[in-house]
Amino acid sequence: MPADRIRNMQDRKLRAFIRTQIYPYSPYYQRIFRQHDIDPYSIQTVDDLAKLPFTFKEDVAPTDQEPERHKDFVVRPDETVTERYGHLAKLSMYAGKTVVAERVAEYRPVHIHFTTGRTARPTPFVYSARDLGFIREGGYRLLNVFGLQPQDRVVNAFPYAPHLAFWQTYFAAEAQGSLVLHSGGGKIMGTPNLMDAVETLGATVLVFIPGYAYFFLREAVRQGRDFRHVRLVLFGGERVPPGLKEKVREALGKLGAGHVNVLATYACTESRLAWAECPAEESHGYHTYPDLEIIEAVDPDTGRPVGEGESGEIVYTALDWRGTCVLRYRTGDIAAGGITYRPCPNCGRTVPRISANIQRRSEFREFALTKIKGTLVNLNNFFPLLMGHPDLLEWQVELRKRNDDPYDLDEIYLRVVPRPEVNVESLKADLRERVLRETEVAPTDILLTAMPEMLSRLGMETELKEKRIVDNRPRV
Numbered sequence: 001m002p003a004d005r006i007r008n009m010q011d012r013k014l015r016a017f018i019r020t021q022i023y024p025y026s027p028y029y030q031r032i033f034r035q036h037d038i039d040p041y042s043i044q045t046v047d048d049l050a051k052l053p054f055t056f057k058e059d060v061a062p063t064d065q066e067p068e069r070h071k072d073f074v075v076r077p078d079e080t081v082t083e084r085y086g087h088l089a090k091l092s093m094y095a096g097k098t099v100v101a102e103r104v105a106e107y108r109p110v111h112i113h114f115t116t117g118r119t120a121r122p123t124p125f126v127y128s129a130r131d132l133g134f135i136r137e138g139g140y141r142l143l144n145v146f147g148l149q150p151q152d153r154v155v156n157a158f159p160y161a162p163h164l165a166f167w168q169t170y171f172a173a174e175a176q177g178s179l180v181l182h183s184g185g186g187k188i189m190g191t192p193n194l195m196d197a198v199e200t201l202g203a204t205v206l207v208f209i210p211g212y213a214y215f216f217l218r219e220a221v222r223q224g225r226d227f228r229h230v231r232l233v234l235f236g237g238e239r240v241p242p243g244l245k246e247k248v249r250e251a252l253g254k255l256g257a258g259h260v261n262v263l264a265t266y267a268c269t270e271s272r273l274a275w276a277e278c279p280a281e282e283s284h285g286y287h288t289y290p291d292l293e294i295i296e297a298v299d300p301d302t303g304r305p306v307g308e309g310e311s312g313e314i315v316y317t318a319l320d321w322r323g324t325c326v327l328r329y330r331t332g333d334i335a336a337g338g339i340t341y342r343p344c345p346n347c348g349r350t351v352p353r354i355s356a357n358i359q360r361r362s363e364f365r366e367f368a369l370t371k372i373k374g375t376l377v378n379l380n381n382f383f384p385l386l387m388g389h390p391d392l393l394e395w396q397v398e399l400r401k402r403n404d405d406p407y408d409l410d411e412i413y414l415r416v417v418p419r420p421e422v423n424v425e426s427l428k429a430d431l432r433e434r435v436l437r438e439t440e441v442a443p444t445d446i447l448l449t450a451m452p453e454m455l456s457r458l459g460m461e462t463e464l465k466e467k468r469i470v471d472n473r474p475r476v
Contacts, residue, residue, distance in 0.1 A: 243388020
């Protein structure tokens with residue numbers, strides 16, 4: 001569809017969603033409409049969403065005082081639906097009861113994901129049977145953008161957990177029809193067995209968290225494995241700087257693979273789905289699904305919408321879902337380049353695209369902006385700087401207080417595992433200069449760390465995501 005038809009479709013679906021689902025059946029948003037004296041019928045277009053206040057993570061996340069707060073975001077009209085359609089059950093012994101069951105099943109939660117719980121309790125997000133159709137459809141589109149074929153053989157190495165990355169891959173593969181090994185990653189299957197699986201299957205597509213993928217491929221090179229069939233690597237769960245993509249291609253070249261596309265996804269638990277970037281040398285952004293969501297970009301300080309192509313915080317609104325639904329949810333993720341509505345230069349799709357240059361502030365919110373040595377530091381800057389550095393194999397940033405005194409000076413220790421052939425002193429000088437330039441603070445020390453110790457510190461095969469930034473400063 002051209003952009004104007006997409007917007008007209010969204011206007012129409014938004015009106016219906018607010019009036020027939022959100023306002024009548026969402027306890028949280030029903031309160032919001034009433035508290036702010038907002039007439040649900042005044043939401044006529046996507047632009048009218050600005051009448052609604054933003055929703056934040058702290059609005060949804062359970063607390064000790066309100067452990068079931070998340071339930072108020074579930075669209076749940078069971079009693080109302082039963083009352084509305086109950087008379088149909090009397091029409092016949094079978095057909096009427098079937099109609100009622102179908103209406104109730106449209107809303108009943110049957111599947112659940114959780115946020116990772118880095119800054120609060122893990123928050124449940126539930127899907128109804130109807131929603132599972134959407135996650136399959138979104139997954140089908142995801143793999144279609146990536147260019148997967150039914151004959152592809154896929155190894156899904158995402159950690160097995162009730163999180164979006166693993167299950168989006170599961171449902172996408174089910175919809176697409178490729179042969180897939182859902183391994184659970186190194187934590188479940190073990191790295192050696194996972195390597196055996198890639199070789200035995202002749203896997204053409206690998207699906208990984210980026211940090212573990214680089215470790216996995218280095219180990220495969222060391223063991224002289226044969227990954228000649230791999231043509232595509234798909235990443236999710238973390239940022240993927242260009243330098244890391246080059247490292248992955250280099251490793252796969254040593255494993256016998258030819259040209260390999262290394263592509264990323266962007267998602268958060270609240271979005272219910274993941275979005276893909278095109279298989280092109282230059283990223284043209286993440287392709288969204290405008291019939292299933294509305295994506296805004298706003299100024300992170302003022303909350304006002306920014307123009308097309310301008311940097312802003314990503315704001316997500318569910319459209320026509322059931323289960324857990326959020327409106328104007330501020331992800332905390334900043335897209336440099338915002339959102340564009342022009343056709344993709346690579347594939348020609350006309351869906352809105354989110355810039356691939358995203359700072360995942362929501363993923364490490366407690367570390368995103370912190371004062372170190374009196375300077376406000378954005379610790380997200382460490383990720384592209386270190387993950388893509390050509391002379392580093394692994395790294396971790398540790399924050400401490402001098403003498404473990406909570407009132408003493410802050411200290412930054414950068415632990416690194418360099419490539420064997422690198423001049424260590426030159427590397428340290430380069431890292432000091434880069435860290436100072438990107439964060440405006442100098443590291444207290446750069447510590448060379450043996451690989452086994454580093455892997456243990458990172459939790460490479462034991463944690464859902466490796467622990468790249470560790471704050472060991474004592475609490476006051």
